[in-house]
Amino acid sequence: MNNDSITVIVALKYPDLMRKVFKMLMPIYCAVFLSACSSNYLMTFNGENVKKDEDKGTFSFDNDTLQIDYSFADRDGRIYLRIENKIDKPILWDLKSSALVINGKAVGYSAEKADFNGKVNASVSNIDTRNTTLFNDAWVNGYIKGSVSLPKDVVLIPPHAYVDGHYFDFKNDVKAIVRSSRKEKVYMYDMNGESYAVKLARFEGAESPYSLRSYLSYSILEDGKAVPKTTEQRFYAAQLWQTGAVALNNIIELYNRRGDVVAVKEKKGQGAMIVGGALALTAVAAAIDPKEEQ
Template identity: 30%
Template sequence: MKKLLMILGVLMLFSSCSTYYYSTLSSSEGVAEKDDFGDFVYENDSVKVVYSFFGYNLPIHITVINNSDQPLYVDWQRSALIIDDVATNYKQNKLTFDGNISANTLNYNRNFSSTDGSFNGSISLPDGVSFIPPKSRTDHTPMTLGDFSFDRIPKKSFTKVKFARENLAPSKINTMRFAEFNSPLKFRSYLTLYSGSLDPEKGKPFVLDQQFYISEVMKSAEIKPEEVYGYSNKRGDFFYYKKTKGSGFGAVMGTIAVCAACIAIDAAIPNAEDY
């Protein structure tokens, strides 16, 4: 029993700890408007385009609906994600990026403070051209932004804000809000579409250019995704990221080594039955 308690204590000591970062996206420039579900929507008589970013690691989910009587094509090779004025077409295999922030915050003592920080990430990309028959739709997720380093944002940048948890008592959560100019991540989605034919001489190419940015980040180790309104309602302007510390090969090997030491020490200590 003594040996077991020691091992359990070590396992608890080396257990991992996760911090969640909940983010909200906004859009200022472009043709799409945010609807009641948080999706960014553009529509005319010919086409409807819906952007949703709901999920883990900011998936860029695009729904294109053909409202016309002509075939519609989305050329992903001639469409691009643009970060910091650097365009990468949706057909590339991988893109890495870095972001910086500079922000002012006001705490409850009404004292101002300023801070600088940065983070980075990477994107995995497929390729292809989507063909959409008349009066039909296609759903496509050309990329997912991942491996955010939100933990590089200084702790003093956050301020405690009241937060209404889903089906639970209200609490406070570390929050940081951004304007477009100081957002840690700004990006544009540039879509090239063809009506009737992929041949520019036969079809009618047109472009949709939309800009997005992170307008809020909330940080918590206690509040889980299912307790957050944006997650439970699958809002299109909401995504989350999880940072886990204390896990991985090193932590496991350390736990094994210390447990082995515990077992050895336990074996060296005589049991009460020996007396």
């Protein structure tokens, strides 16, 4: 007798029990399904007053004094900025007077707080000379050491040198903007040539729901004087896409580390599988308990 025959006999003989088991197993199936769900949120940028390398996806602004390069391909969802001094005079980049304007809100390039990292190595002793539990004193002896990273308000860029760094965090913005935007279903191809489903939205310029303005303030040191200058580069989200049908590493744009794409991965349903699955298993055990049928 095979398993299918056994299932039919049990279903005919104990219909109420089978209905109970089926009802209690549904949360397990739902939990397992949810645990397998994950969403990839991606944002592709275009620039308005910058040159774009179409092969690498990076952006560049160039004048007689500076070359400024941007990339959004950082793994932590940050923007990479590189500033090169092209002249024979030193340049001072004023971070405190520079900002990234995100949808109209200015966020400074200079940090507003100092983080301290350290450790304590200590011992605790109780002083009790009268053999009583009253008025015991606790003394802590030890030391603490660490380092403080202070914000740099001004950065010197010597002649024909450059500085670079990673700034801000776009992860939450990417998820929020992609989720809230109206998208259509399309299909793309991954690194293996397999098609996968994507929810996609496209925008041009002022229509974009996400815009950036990188406002930089700097000074040229000349004859003992600082000549102030400013420059601004503008970007906007041209594509918003969401997919859970492919791993991030298999998306062509990310595999090639294009500088115009930022991606965020979000896993869902892990807690639902653990809690819901445990409750469902307990309920099933109760459902098939012979005491219940008596």
